[in-house]
Amino acid sequence: MSVTVRQLAEWVRGEVLGDGDLAVEDARTLTDARAGDITFVDGEKHAAAWHASPAAAAVAPPSIPVNGRPLIRVADPLLAFAEIVRHLRGRAPLPAGEIHPTALVHPTARLGEGVSVGPFAVIGEDSEIGAGSVLSSGVVVGRGCRIGAGSVLHPRVVLYDDCVLGDRVVIHANAVIGADGFGYRTQAGRHVKVPQLGWVEIENDVEIGASSTVDRGTFGPTRIGTGTKIDNLVMVGHNCQIGRHNILAAQVGVAGSSVTGEYVVMAGQVGVADHLRVGDRTIIAAKSGVLSDVAADMRVLGYPARPDSHMKRVWVLLDHLPDWRRDLKRVKEHLGLGDE
Incomplete structure (x- = not known):
């Protein structure tokens, strides 16, 4: 061209x-x-x-x-x-309003104007798809789901029952939204599953990467806030409330019932323990493990995650440990204390 x-x-x-x-x-x-x-x-x-x-x-x-x-x-x-x-x-998108003959759309499903549905996609009972949305090949939308206008679900995305997506949501291939949360009680020596009866709400302009998962809440919603961008291979546990305009990079894991504020950034492989709160505009460095609440406007790193100024001093000191050990050994030898 x-x-x-x-x-x-x-x-x-x-x-x-x-x-x-x-x-x-x-x-x-x-x-x-x-x-x-x-x-x-x-x-x-x-x-x-x-x-x-x-x-x-x-x-x-x-x-x-x-x-x-x-x-x-x-x-x-x-x-x-x-x-x-x-x-x-750019390649031409699916023709607006085209429903592929191999797609399975339940008679009670409601499709807005210009919705495109690709080969072998499935839309369940009483689900609603907003105008101009695109469901690519192999997408599965469960019962009672709501998808807003202009959203795009790439191949083999799965929405379990009752998921709610806002407008202009983009979900990449093989992501799973609304699977059961990981909740068990031990009774009589057995792990007994806690029923996961909630749902997932994804607000406007969210993008979720390939093979990421967002679990449904136990009784209420797991929520992803407006404008948040989630990378590939990220897991968000049940009951989490992810704030607006967050960035979650690859392989981040957020355990159940944790809450983040607005504009939080989690770099690659960050892990957040359950039932924690991360304040607005906090930045968590790659591979950090968050084991306690983090206040707003913090920069933390390490395991366990601590303020970056503190951890940088710790790491500088760690570099000197071999020299200090050698010096201590010489002092002990000079004093006749041995090396015990």
């Missing part, structure tokens, strides 16, 4: 500097760009790579000077470049 720099600038509402009529064949990053491509320069630290690149044009911030090749100036080059790639390479 060949388009001009000016056309690309119109797509992203950018300012053209240089030859706007130059034709562009494809969009690639600076490391992969070839002659005839457009690339993007994400800040001054990449300016030298842009000057050395064979790319025909670039999307760049105002700080990047013109070097004889066309520039499209925008405030956020990364997002603008992503939009250009989407235009140049």
